[in-house]
Amino acid sequence: MNKVNCKIINKSNNPLPNYQSEGAAAVDLTAFLKEDIILKPLERSLVPTGIQIALPKGYEAQVRPRSGLALKKGISVLNSPGTIDSDYRGDIGVILINLSNEDFIIHNGDRIAQLIVTSYSQISWVEQEKLDVTGRGKGGFGSTGVKL
Numbered sequence: 001m002n003k004v005n006c007k008i009i010n011k012s013n014n015p016l017p018n019y020q021s022e023g024a025a026a027v028d029l030t031a032f033l034k035e036d037i038i039l040k041p042l043e044r045s046l047v048p049t050g051i052q053i054a055l056p057k058g059y060e061a062q063v064r065p066r067s068g069l070a071l072k073k074g075i076s077v078l079n080s081p082g083t084i085d086s087d088y089r090g091d092i093g094v095i096l097i098n099l100s101n102e103d104f105i106i107h108n109g110d111r112i113a114q115l116i117v118t119s120y121s122q123i124s125w126v127e128q129e130k131l132d133v134t135g136r137g138k139g140g141f142g143s144t145g146v147k148l
Contacts, residue, residue, distance in 0.1 A: 004059060004117060011091075012050025014109050026064065026114035029094060033108040039098040044078050046093045047112055055086040055117065063094055064114045074100030077113050084115075 010016055012032035019027055031037075032050030039045055055061060063082035069075040078095040094113045098104045106112060 004056060006056070006117065007054040009052040010050065011052075014050065017051065017115060026116040028066070028111040029063065029092065029113045029115050031094075031106050031108055031110045031112050033106065036108075037106040039075070039096060039104045039106065041098055041101050041103070044095055044097040045106075047096050047106060049092045049094065049112075051092050052089055053084070053092065054089060055084070057086050058119055059086055059117055060084060060120050061115050061117050063092070064116065066111060066114055069112070073104055074098060074102075075104055075112075081116075 008016060012030070014030045014032060017027035017029055029049050029051075032048050037045050037047060053061065061084040063077055063080070063084065065076045065080055076097055076099055078097045082095065084092060092115075096106070096112060
């Protein structure tokens with residue numbers, strides 16, 4: 001397994017984000033709040049975590065919903081996945097949305113999202129007049145596997 005060193009500042013009173021199991025791909029992010037946030041149905045809020053990170057070049061962090069919150073409470077990350085670039089040094093905030101019909105209360109220390117770190121490649125564009133032909137062609141938005 002590839003491990004990446006990542007510098008972190010924790011301004012919260014919560015433990016550092018950690019893996020909940022040996023095979024976990026993501027760490028849990030927790031809310032850093034002075035007072036509870038009440039998310040009403042269809043309301044969204046930027047929830048602070050109190051952490052800042054410095055990822056190595058060539059890596060990004062993605063903020064994703066927690067499956068239990070999504071299934072049981074209808075809470076999701078609005079811009080999922082949220083991307084944290086390797087040159088960002090600000091506080092990590094999570095945009096949560098309440099897709100349920102009931103109020104949802106966020107408390108300090110609640111696990112609100114997941115953070116996964118992954119490598120990426122940057123693109124060098126090579127302009128062309130034509131692209132190679134494939135079996136799929138220009139079909140999109142539900143066209144794969146459909147016979148015309």
